[in-house]
Amino acid sequence: MCLAVPGRIVSIEGSDPLLRIGTVDFGGTRKQISLxxxxxxxxxDYVLAHAGLALNVVDEAExxxxxxxxxxxxxxx
Amino acid sequence: MKFIDEYREAGSVxxxxxxxxxxxxxxxxxxxxxxxxxxxxxxxxLDRLLPGEVTLVHGPGCPVCVTPVALIEKAxxxxxxxxxxxxxxxxxxxxxxxxxDLLTVxxxxxxxxxxxxxxDAVELARTNPERQVVFFAVGFETTAPVTALAVSxxxxxxxxxxxxxxxxxxxxxxxEAILAAPDNRIxxxxxxGHVCTVMGLDEYEEIAAKHHVPIxxxxxxxxxxxxxxxxxVRQLEQGRAEVENQYARAVQRQGNPRAxxxxxxxxxxxxxxxxxxxxxxxxxxxxxxxxxAFDAETRFDVTGVSAEESPLCISGEILRGIRRxxxxxxxxxxxxxxxxxxxxxxxxxGACAAxxxxxxxxxxxxxx
Amino acid sequence: MGDANNCFHCPVPISxxxxxxxxxxxxxxxxxxxxxxLFIPAFGRPGAGPLHDGARLDLPAGRIVFxxxxxxxxxxxxxxxxIGSLAVNGTVNDLAxxxxxxxxxxxxxxxxxxxxxxxxxxxxxxMAEAARAAGVAVVTGDTKVVDRGKGDGIFxxxxxxxxxDPGLRIGPAEVCAGDxxxxxxxxxxxxxxxxxxxxxxxxxxxxxxxxxxxxxPVFAMLDAGVEVHCLRDLTRGGxxxxxxxxxxxxGLNVRIEEDAVPVTPAVRGACExxxxxxxxxxxxxRFVVFVAPGAAEQAVQALRSCPASAGAARVGEVxxxxxxTATLGGRFGADRILDMLSGEQLPRIC
Numbered sequence: 053m054c055l056a057v058p059g060r061i062v063s064i065e066g067s068d069p070l071l072r073i074g075t076v077d078f079g080g081t082r083k084q085i086s087l088x089x090x091x092x093x094x095x096x097d098y099v100l101a102h103a104g105l106a107l108n109v110v111d112e113a114e115x116x117x118x119x120x121x122x123x124x125x126x127x128x129x
Numbered sequence: 130m131k132f133i134d135e136y137r138e139a140g141s142v143x144x145x146x147x148x149x150x151x152x153x154x155x156x157x158x159x160x161x162x163x164x165x166x167x168x169x170x171x172x173x174x175l176d177r178l179l180p181g182e183v184t185l186v187h188g189p190g191c192p193v194c195v196t197p198v199a200l201i202e203k204a205x206x207x208x209x210x211x212x213x214x215x216x217x218x219x220x221x222x223x224x225x226x227x228x229x230d231l232l233t234v235x236x237x238x239x240x241x242x243x244x245x246x247x248x249d250a251v252e253l254a255r256t257n258p259e260r261q262v263v264f265f266a267v268g269f270e271t272t273a274p275v276t277a278l279a280v281s282x283x284x285x286x287x288x289x290x291x292x293x294x295x296x297x298x299x300x301x302x303x304x305e306a307i308l309a310a311p312d313n314r315i316x317x318x319x320x321x322g323h324v325c326t327v328m329g330l331d332e333y334e335e336i337a338a339k340h341h342v343p344i345x346x347x348x349x350x351x352x353x354x355x356x357x358x359x360x361x362v363r364q365l366e367q368g369r370a371e372v373e374n375q376y377a378r379a380v381q382r383q384g385n386p387r388a389x390x391x392x393x394x395x396x397x398x399x400x401x402x403x404x405x406x407x408x409x410x411x412x413x414x415x416x417x418x419x420x421x422a423f424d425a426e427t428r429f430d431v432t433g434v435s436a437e438e439s440p441l442c443i444s445g446e447i448l449r450g451i452r453r454x455x456x457x458x459x460x461x462x463x464x465x466x467x468x469x470x471x472x473x474x475x476x477x478x479g480a481c482a483a484x485x486x487x488x489x490x491x492x493x494x495x496x497x
Numbered sequence: 498m499g500d501a502n503n504c505f506h507c508p509v510p511i512s513x514x515x516x517x518x519x520x521x522x523x524x525x526x527x528x529x530x531x532x533x534x535l536f537i538p539a540f541g542r543p544g545a546g547p548l549h550d551g552a553r554l555d556l557p558a559g560r561i562v563f564x565x566x567x568x569x570x571x572x573x574x575x576x577x578x579x580i581g582s583l584a585v586n587g588t589v590n591d592l593a594x595x596x597x598x599x600x601x602x603x604x605x606x607x608x609x610x611x612x613x614x615x616x617x618x619x620x621x622x623x624m625a626e627a628a629r630a631a632g633v634a635v636v637t638g639d640t641k642v643v644d645r646g647k648g649d650g651i652f653x654x655x656x657x658x659x660x661x662d663p664g665l666r667i668g669p670a671e672v673c674a675g676d677x678x679x680x681x682x683x684x685x686x687x688x689x690x691x692x693x694x695x696x697x698x699x700x701x702x703x704x705x706x707x708x709x710x711x712x713x714p715v716f717a718m719l720d721a722g723v724e725v726h727c728l729r730d731l732t733r734g735g736x737x738x739x740x741x742x743x744x745x746x747x748g749l750n751v752r753i754e755e756d757a758v759p760v761t762p763a764v765r766g767a768c769e770x771x772x773x774x775x776x777x778x779x780x781x782x783r784f785v786v787f788v789a790p791g792a793a794e795q796a797v798q799a800l801r802s803c804p805a806s807a808g809a810a811r812v813g814e815v816x817x818x819x820x821x822t823a824t825l826g827g828r829f830g831a832d833r834i835l836d837m838l839s840g841e842q843l844p845r846i847c
Contacts, residue, residue, distance in 0.1 A: 054165055054271035054323035054349075055772045055846050056379075058132035075701075079130045079766025081689075082701040086248060088278055089387040098132060100326065100379055101770075103218070103268075103846045104246025105275035107326045108385055110132055115378035118356070119135060130766060139828050164847050174831020193847055219772075219843030232840075245698050245771070245844060272846060351829065466839045486836050 056102035058110050059085070061095050076101055132378070136350030137173075145355040146178040149362060156182045157365050158314045159358060160307070160450055162300060163321035164191035164479070165349050171483040173351045183362060186315060186450035187480040189303050192268045193220045194444065194471075194479045195403040196296045201226030202434035204265050204294055207425060208239035214257070216250035217265040219243045224475045227437050231265075247279035247293075254283065254291035263425045267296045271323040273414055274388035277395035280416070280423050292425040295415055298401055300324050301332045302412035307450070308340045315450060317361040319347040319354070322376040327392075329384025333372045341370040348376040395420050405444030405471060442471035447480050454484040461485060517612040522642030531640060535614075539621035540604075540628070540635040552636035554601055560663045562597035564588060565656040573616065573650055575694045577686070577705030580651055581623035583781060586710050587732070588657040589631045593715045594728040594784065596667045597659030599631060604638040604655050609648035620651060631710035633657070665719075669746030671726040676815040677793035678751060679786045681714055681800055682707070682808035683759040684736050688779035688842075689767045698844060700770070704763045709782035714806035717799040724789035725796075731780040735842075737835045738777065739785055740823035753813030754826040772845035776825070777838055787815065 059076035066072040069091035076085045076099060085101045087093050090109050099106035135141075161167060167187045170176050176185050189195055205226060208215035215231070222231045222243065235241040240260075244250050247264045254262035266276045276293065283291040300321055307315060320333055325346040333344045343364035347357030357375040364371060374380050392414070401413025416424050438444075441459045446452040454460050454473070464470040466482055473479035520527040532548070543552050568584040585602065592599040604624065608617065628635055686707040693702040711730060718725055727747075729739045736758065744751040760768075760775045768775050782805060788796045793811055800809035813826075823835040 054163060054269060054321060056271065056323045056326070057769045058130070059766075059770075060131070077766075078770045080703055080761075080763030081693075081767040081770060083245075083770065086275070086278060089274060089385050089391070091387070100323070102323060103272055103275045104248045105278060105388075107271070107274070107323065107388065108379055108381070111378045115132060115135075118352075118375070118378060119141070121356075130762065130769065133769065137828065142829050172833070173829055174827050174833060175829065177831045178829055191847065218846045220845040220847045222843055223840065243698065243844060245700075245846075268846065 054102060056100040056107055058098050059101055061093060061097050061099060064095055074099070074106065076106070133350060136348070136352040138352070142178070142351045142355055145352060145359060149183070149355065149359045150180045152359065152366060153180050153182045153362050154366060156184070157316055157362055158184045158186060159317045159319060159361055160186045160188040160315045161319040161347070161354070162188040162304065163324070163349070164194070166319060166321070166347065166354055167191070167480060167483055169349055169351060169354060175351055175354055178355065179358065183358060185358070187447070188307070188450065189403065189406060189448040191473070191479055192272070192296070192298055193224055194448065194473050195298060195406065196221070196224065196267050197402045197404050197436070198227050198438055199434055199436040200294065200296050201230070202228065202436065203426065203431045205229045205231060205234045205239070206431045206434055207263055207294065207429050208234045208241050209237065210429065212259070213261045213263060213429075214240040214242060214253065215263050215265060216242050216244045216247075216253065218267065221265055221267055225469055225471075247276050248282065251279045251283050251286075251288070251291055254288050255286060258290055261290050261292070263292050263294055265296070266293045269298060269300055269321065269324050270328045270392070271321070271326070273297050273396060274327055274385075274391045277391040280395050280420055281391070283423065284420065292423050292428050293416065294425040297396070297414035298403065299398070299412050299414065301336060302409050303403070304336055306406070306409050308336070308342065312451060315342070317343045317365055318345070319357040319361060320344050322346055322348040322353070322379060325376065325380045325384065327385050327388045330372050330374060330380070330382050337370050337372050343370050343373070345373045346376050346380050348379065404438070405442070405448050405473070407445070439470040444471040444473045447473050454481040457481070515614055517608045517610060517614060517617060517642055519610050519642050519644070522608065522640050528640060535618055535621055536638065539618075539625040543634065543636040552601065554636070554658065556600055556658070557660050559660040562592055562595045562659045562661050563656070564591040564595070565654065566591060567652065567654040569649060569652050570691065571649060572691075572694045573620070575706060576690045576702070578708035578781065579620060579623050580653060581620040582627040582708050584653040584655045585624050585627035585631060585633070586708050586781065588655040589633055590711045590730045590784070592657050592659035593710070593712045594730050595659070595661060596665045596715065596719060596725070596728065597661035598716065599633045599657055599659040599712060601634055601636045602628065602655050602657045604635050604653060606638070606640045607648055607652040608640065608642045609650050610642055610645040612650055616650070627710070631712055667725060667728055669727055669743045672743065672747040672749060672787045672815055673726065673789075674749055674815055674817045675790045676726055676787045677790055677796070677811055678753055678813040678815065679788065679793065679796055679800065680736065680758065680810055680812045681711070681784050681786070681806040682782075683761050683764070684731065684780055684783060685760055685764040685768060685775040685778035687781040688735070688773070689764050691779070692771070692844075693767070698771070700767065702763060702767055704761070704767065707780055707782035709805045711782065711784055711805055714800050714803040717803050718786065718796050721795060721799045723792045723796045723799060725786060726789065727787040728784055730784040733779045734838065735775070735777040735779060736785070737823065738837055741835055741837050743787070744823040745821050747815070748820050750816040750818050750820065750822055750824060751813065752816055752824045752826060755828050757810060757812040759808055759810055772847070773842055776835070777842045
């Protein structure tokens with residue numbers, strides 16, 4: 053369940069944090085996604101979009117860590 | 130695509146599989162909870178990369194599969210009413226109820242439409258005041274926030290022609306039910322990553338402690354799944370039973386507070402019957418008092434729908450991880466994707482459909 | 498004229514009716530006005546003299562190949578094409594897939610009462626443009642009108658005639674173990690372009706339908722002496738469906754490598770978003786060709802010399818077994834058997 057896809061916020065409409073809509077780019081395809089649940093999101097951020105709602109802002113540092121952990125694990129053993 | 134491609138990179142995935150090979154010393158049975166994870170495992174053949182000691186059982190993480198027959202029948206009955214437009218995610222359209230599926234209802238003249246988001250259904254209601262628009266709200270906690278947002282939007286707009294047929298289900302009660310079963314074989318869980326994005330990890334702490342099982346919030350790409358398996362197996366090898374977060378780029382311990390608030394405002398926890406599994410108490414969401422007016426079950430008279438399932442279908446045992454699809458006598462013969470007996474064969478997330486599609490009719494195709 | 502993205506402008510009024518009426522399909526004066534005023538200006542007059550029941554064709558020597566197809570699509574106009582260009586290219590391509598040079602098409606229209614005349618004119622102009630680009634003529638046709646509500650705007654059936662070299666043997670039965678499988682370009686564009694225009698799934702996409710004639714690429718290979726065993730254009734069921742069909746027809750194993758199949762980032766992004774598999778997503782200007790193993794390189798070069806197949810790539814090979822199956826070699830070393838879908842691929846959230 054839960055196909056949520058990471059996309060980059062290209063522009064944001066609206067100033068009320070609960071009503072903001074982002075134009076989110078998924079590799080060249082763009083969709084309007086509600087940013088109601090991510091008031092901290094800014095243009096340029098990556099968000100996980102599911103059924104028209106952004107569920108969170110992708111943590112780029114954690115993303116890198118996940119990949120690093122793997123590299124460490126395989127080197128260390 | 131960023132945040133996708135890096136997690137599908139062949140070298141990293143194989144390296145992770147090798148680490149797993151070196152880590153495991155005994156047989157372990159794990160369950161991946163989410164249908165999206167099942168899909169990825171079968172699509173990429175990830176289970177074939179696992180050492181023989183690790184068995185992955187496909188769990189009930191397919192909200193489409195577990196939607197009760199009665200609700201599908203009600204959806205069909207509502208869609209057949211004149212002046213009604215039923216909006217649904219594509220996933221639900223081919224799932225058989227007791228007598229119909231939504232595509233058949235459409236063929237018979239019902240106005241059934243696919244939408245990407247419940248927000249689109251609200252917009253449809255706003256621009257078509259002469260029609261009653263009903264949204265078939267299936268999904269786990271991942272989808273509940275956007276359904277809640279749609280309902281609050283409809284309330285703000287004072288729409289009298291929008292309503293919901295609610296079929297939302299919750300993951301933790303399902304995991305509890307699996308662990309409580311006397312024939313349970315599952316020793317560790319890969320929790321559904323996006324459910325955790327919304328709800329956080331707290332609910333799983335209690336389960337992990339009570340049943341002494343490791344639970345790892347896991348993503349959906351090949352690397353995520355292999356890492357999730359690795360982290361779970363490491364815990365099992367070390368005798369630990371903790372909640373860990375493999376999917377840290379998308380999951381925070383507290384989840385998404387705004388999304389949880391939306392759910393709490395619009396929904397309340399209710400008992401729910403899971404197709405093929407039976408009643409699980411406090412395992413579903415229903416509209417709260419404040420939003421009860423948006424309930425399609427009360428707005429439309431849809432009593433007297435039948436709720437029987439095929440006696441041949443063993444979806445329940447598949448969903449509880451007791452039997453595999455190819456162990457069902459009807460698999461590939463009486464029950465195929467063209468003529469499904471139960472939802473695990475129709476839904477592309479269902480274990481049976483995925484098995485049929487990716488393995489053909491014989492078990493264990495080529496290993497490349 | 499005929500550009501699907503611009504309105505059709507005609508200095509002469511097409512008809513004094515702004516909409517199609519039942520009478521336009523009645524065979525009388527209004528039908529004649531429609532033919533003379535709309536279809537003939539678009540398609541050209543087939544030969545001198547008055548119009549007759551059928552068109553008489555002078556075809557070059559060779560084996561006559563004949564095909565027919567019906568076209569329904571919503572929306573009628575989408576990025577990169579429309580029902581008109583689909584109807585012409587689809588039939589032209591079926592002929593090309595038999596190794597035939599297409600010559601002439603018929604076009605039968607079933608119109609819904611109330612269809613704006615401008616829409617019909619735009620469609621006819623698009624067909625004329627597509628026919629010109631493919632080197633064929635629309636030489637005969639028919640028009641019927643059904644009551645409002647009984648049709649989806651326009652349905653078009655085109656039949657086509659072409660001529661092939663009588664010595665040519667092309668088809669699944671000719672496929673041999675060892676053959677190379679070559680794909681003429683990236684997949685999934687048409688399906689995504691059409692979905693992007695559908696109500697309820699609206700998203701902005703730079704993806705244009707790949708609807709195009711494939712005559713040049715086919716003959717670039719044939720004229721270069723490439724030993725072609727089988728040709729098949731990809732349509733609604735996508736690449737996977739075609740491979741499954743040919744594998745079954747040939748009684749062999751068709752094996753392709755996942756990473757060898759070209760997919761543009763925009764199509765991938767849209768597929769990820771909607772939960773679709775590019776392998777099952779519709780195409781209208783792509784084909785697979787099965788060639789003798791030694792001819793693979795030459796075939797790819799010949800294809801790449803044509804704009805419609807500039808992205809051609811070898812994607813797999815034919816093996817003896819498991820017989821009758823199509824296999825996808827996965828990125829992580831695990832194969833999966835490709836199957837036909839039970840119906841249309843639907844967007845999913847799960």
